[in-house]
Amino acid sequence: MIRAGIIGSTGYAGGELVRILMGHKDTEIKWYGSRSYIDKKYADVYQNMFQIVDDICKDDNMEELADKVDVIFTATPQGFCASLLNEKILSKTKVVDLSADFRIKDQRTYEQWYKIEHKSPQFLDEAVYGLCEINREKIKGARIVANPGCYPTCSILSVYPLAKEGIIDMNTLIIDAKSGTSGAGRGAKVDNLYCEVNENIKAYGVAGHRHTPEIEEQLTYASGVPTVLNFTPHLVPMNRGILVTGYASLKKEVSYEEVKAIYDAYYKKEQFVRVLEKDVCPQTKWVEGSNYVDVNFKIDPRTRRIIMMGAMDNLVKGAAGQAVQNMNLMFGLPENEGLNLVPMFP
Numbered sequence: 083m084i085r086a087g088i089i090g091s092t093g094y095a096g097g098e099l100v101r102i103l104m105g106h107k108d109t110e111i112k113w114y115g116s117r118s119y120i121d122k123k124y125a126d127v128y129q130n131m132f133q134i135v136d137d138i139c140k141d142d143n144m145e146e147l148a149d150k151v152d153v154i155f156t157a158t159p160q161g162f163c164a165s166l167l168n169e170k171i172l173s174k175t176k177v178v179d180l181s182a183d184f185r186i187k188d189q190r191t192y193e194q195w196y197k198i199e200h201k202s203p204q205f206l207d208e209a210v211y212g213l214c215e216i217n218r219e220k221i222k223g224a225r226i227v228a229n230p231g232c233y234p235t236c237s238i239l240s241v242y243p244l245a246k247e248g249i250i251d252m253n254t255l256i257i258d259a260k261s262g263t264s265g266a267g268r269g270a271k272v273d274n275l276y277c278e279v280n281e282n283i284k285a286y287g288v289a290g291h292r293h294t295p296e297i298e299e300q301l302t303y304a305s306g307v308p309t310v311l312n313f314t315p316h317l318v319p320m321n322r323g324i325l326v327t328g329y330a331s332l333k334k335e336v337s338y339e340e341v342k343a344i345y346d347a348y349y350k351k352e353q354f355v356r357v358l359e360k361d362v363c364p365q366t367k368w369v370e371g372s373n374y375v376d377v378n379f380k381i382d383p384r385t386r387r388i389i390m391m392g393a394m395d396n397l398v399k400g401a402a403g404q405a406v407q408n409m410n411l412m413f414g415l416p417e418n419e420g421l422n423l424v425p426m427f428p
C-alpha cells in the first residue's frame with residue numbers, strides 16, 4: 083500500500099484528491115493536512131465524507147510527514163511547497179505539488195508573474211512538469227512532480243499536436259478560456275460570492291494571468307518556436323469545468339482529414355484524451371467528475387485559421403485526477419488506477 087499525505091486536504095483540490103484516493107486500491111491516506119481545522123474530524127469539514135473518512139485533520143511540518151508517508155501531495159497556495167521542500171524530504175518521500183511552484187523552469191519568470199520570491203530554486207531543474215500524456219517517461223523516475231495548472235492542462239492538450247507538427251503559426255495563437263468557480267478555491271473572496279458570480283460572466287487577469295507563461299513555456303518546447311500568446315480566462319457561473327477555445331493561423335492549407343489524423347496519432351492510445359467526432363464541440367458536462375479531456379477542432383477556410391477546443395473538469399484532470407495519474411506513474415502502477423471515473427450527466 084502506498085501511504086499518502088495530503089497537505090491542504092481541506093481545500094477544493096485536496097478534497098477532490100481525498101475523493102479520488104478513496105477509490106484507489108493501492109493507496110491509503112495516512113494524513114489529512116489542514117491549517118485551520120486542526121484536531122477537527124475531516125468529515126466535519128466535508129460532510130459528504132461522513133462515515134467514509136474517520137480521520138482527524140492535522141498540521142505537521144513536512145519533514146516529519148516525510149517519515150510517515152511514501153508520497154506527499156501539496157494542494158496548498160503558491161509558494162507553500164517551495165518554502166518547505168528540502169533534500170531530506172525528497173530523500174524519504176515523493177512529492178506531487180499541485181501549486182505552480184515548480185512548473186516554470188525560469189526562476190525570474192515565476193517571481194515576476196507570481197510576485198513571490200522562489201524559496202527552492204535548486205529543485206526547479208529536477209522537478210518534472212506532470213502533463214502525463216507528454217512527459218510520461220520523465221514522470222516515472224521523478225522525485226518531485228509539478229502538477230500542471232488547470233487552464234494550462236486543457237490549453238496545452240488542445241493545441242499540442244498542431245504545435246508539435248508545425249501546422250499553426252505560433253505567433254498568432256489566442257486562447258480564450260472559461261472556468262467554473264471551484265477553480266478559485268474554497269477561500270472566501272468577494273469576487274466569488276453568489277451574487278457576483280451567478281447570472282454573470284466576466285473576464286479577469288486580462289493580458290496578465292499567471293497561467294500565460296506556463297502555457298507559453300510548454301508550447302515553446304512543443305513547437306520549437308518561442309511562443310507568446312494572448313490568454314484570457316473568464317469566470318462562469320458553474321461549480322466545475324473548463325472550456326478552452328484556441329485560435330491560430332494555419333501555416334499551410336490542410337484538410338479536416340489531415341488534421342484529424344494528427345490528433346488521432348497523438349491521442350488514440352491515450353485513455354484520458356478523447357478526440358471527438360467531426361463537428362462535435364466539447365462541453366464541460368460531458369467530462370464532469372472524470373479525468374477526461376475532450377478535444378476537437380474546426381478549420382475556418384474563410385479566415386485560414388483553425389479553432390481548437392477543449393473541455394475538462396478543473397478539479398479532476400485539472401488538479402487531483404492528474405495528480406493521481408502522476409502518482410501512478412511515479413510508483414509504477416497502472417496509469418488509470420483510481421481514475422476510471424465515468425462523467426456525470428446532467
Ligand SMILES: NC(=O)C1=CN([C@@H]2O[C@H](COP(=O)(O)OP(=O)(O)OC[C@H]3O[C@@H](n4cnc5c(N)ncnc54)[C@H](OP(=O)(O)O)[C@@H]3O)[C@@H](O)[C@H]2O)C=CC1
Pocket residue numbers: 089090091092093094095096115116117118119156157158159160162180181182230231232264265266267268269396397400401
Ligand atoms: N481549484 C482548482 O481547480 C485547482 C487548484 N490548483 C492548485 O491547488 C492548490 C490548492 O488550490 P485550492 O484547493 O483551489 O485552494 P483552497 O483555497 O480551496 O485550499 C487551500 C488549502 O491549502 C491549505 N493551506 C493554506 N495555507 C496553508 C498553510 N500555510 N499551511 C498549510 N496549509 C495551508 C488550506 O488549509 P485550511 O483551509 O485547512 O486552512 C486548504 O486546505 C493551489 O496551489 C491551486 O493553484 C490546481 C489546479 C486546479
Ligand SMILES: CC(=O)N[C@@H](CCC(=O)OP(=O)(O)O)C(=O)O
Pocket residue numbers: 180181182230231232233261262263264265266267315317
Ligand atoms: C477560476 C479561477 O480563479 N481559477 C484560478 C486558476 C486555478 C488554480 O487554482 O490555479 P492552478 O491551476 O495554477 O493551480 C485562477 O485563475 O487563478
